[in-house]
Each structure stands twice: as C-alpha cells, then as structure tokens.
Amino acid sequence: MQILVIGIGAGDPEQLTLQAVAALNRVDVFFVLDKGDVKQELVDLRTEILQRHATRYQVVVGRDPERDRSTTAYVEAVDDWRRRRADVCAELIAANLGADQVGAFLVWGDPSLYDSTLAILDDIQARGELSFEIEVIPGISSVSTLAARHRVPLNQVGRPVQITTGRRLAKEWPDGVDDVVVMLDAQTAFTAHLDQDATIYWGAYLGTPDELLIAGPVREVAAEIEKVRAEARERKGWIMDTYLLRRP
DSSP: OEEEEEEOBSSOGGGOOHHHHHHHTTOSEEEEEEOOGGGHHHHHHHHHHHHHHOSSOOEEEEEOOOOOOSOSOHHHHHHHHHHHHHHHHHHHHHHHOOTTOEEEEEESBOTTSSOOHHHHHHHHHHHTSOOOEEEEEOOOOHHHHHHHHHTOOSSOTTOOEEEEEHHHHHHOOOTTOSEEEEESOSSOGGGGGTTSOOEEEEEESTTSTTOEEEEEEHHHHHHHHHHHHHHHHHHHSOOOEEEEEEOO
C-alpha cells in the first residue's frame, strides 16, 4: 500500500508539474476531505484537475472536521483538529485502499508549506493499524505564485526571507529580516506595521479566475486591501491570501 501526497499548485490546473501529472496516473483512489458548501469550489477545482490530467480515477470523500477557532489555546486546538482529521483519513484508507493499491491526497500549493497532510499520515502510521509507504510530489506554492504574479523576487541581494503566519506578525516584525512572507493571516496583521517603510505585495485566490492583486507602500494601500479582502470574503464565503512585506 502506498500513499502519494501530490502538490497541485495554487489553483491553476496548468500549474501541475510533469512529475505531478505522472503521479496522478499511478493512483487508484484519491482521498478528498470535504470542507462543506462554502468551499465547494476547492473540491470542484480538484475535480477539474483530475478531469484534465488523469486518465482514470476514483474519488472517495470524507467530511473534514471543524476546528475550534474560538479558543485562545491555538496549538492545542490545532493538535486536536489534526487528530480528528487523522481519524477520518485512517477510516477512508482502511475502507477503500487495497494492499497493492496506490492512494493519494491532493495538496494545494506544496505539501511542505503550512499543510497538515504529512503530519496526519505520520500520526496514522504511528498508530500501527495501517502500513503504507509515503511519497511526496512537490508543487508550486502560493508563495511562488505570488512572486510570479507581482514579478518580484522573494529576496533582496544577500538578504534572508522569512515565511511566517499572520498570528506571529501581529505580535512583531521578525528580527533581522526585511522580507517577510505571510500566510494564514485571518486578522490583516500588516495593519500593525503601518509605521514601517515597507512595500506590500498582496494576493488572494492566486492562480484562479478570481485572483486579486494589490501592491504598494503598506501605509498607502492597507485600507484598500482590507476593503477588497472583506468584499471578496463576503461574496465567496472564504478567502485564501498571502503577501510579501518588504523593507528597503
């Protein structure tokens, strides 16, 4: 039994690598966690990718458990959510994948960057009830797509880049870093740094027909980003965005 974790890009079906397309066509069963009607578009995008790139496929869908977003115990809430996700995935694999078959999880962007799939599969393996090999196929991340859409490099000459979360940026700008890539920002943390001489390169729904892009001095465009972001979230019911903050 083998499980492939396949990076499928930020949303554009043409962002799949040749390696990813080849991997799709080795798979017997694709496992998908349904996030409900609000994010049905994400399931539809996965379906489009399979229709375009896979010659045959079987899809098995499980219900993605809700995460407790009301608690201040963030790490504990994420750990609990991952355990319950692992329960769902273990049941799907046990019930639908034969000993000589290949299963797969399709991961937005790249599986190595702020995604829980690998940790969940490690959890399932550690339980000792299922035995399978894991193979990871890298993908084009939303970070790469953001830089490409804005036509900028992520780094300045000889300088580091830090990738962090909105939760951490809201507390402080990272020490010793002038280029900060921010993901998972539910609170527009860039507004805490309007005193910085920084440029923001912001993008939402990257790689999809609904893609949104805004760039400029953060103190000048912050209000516009907040407005556009709120309107998009109200219209679609969800938002996925990321951005680069750069000081000279």
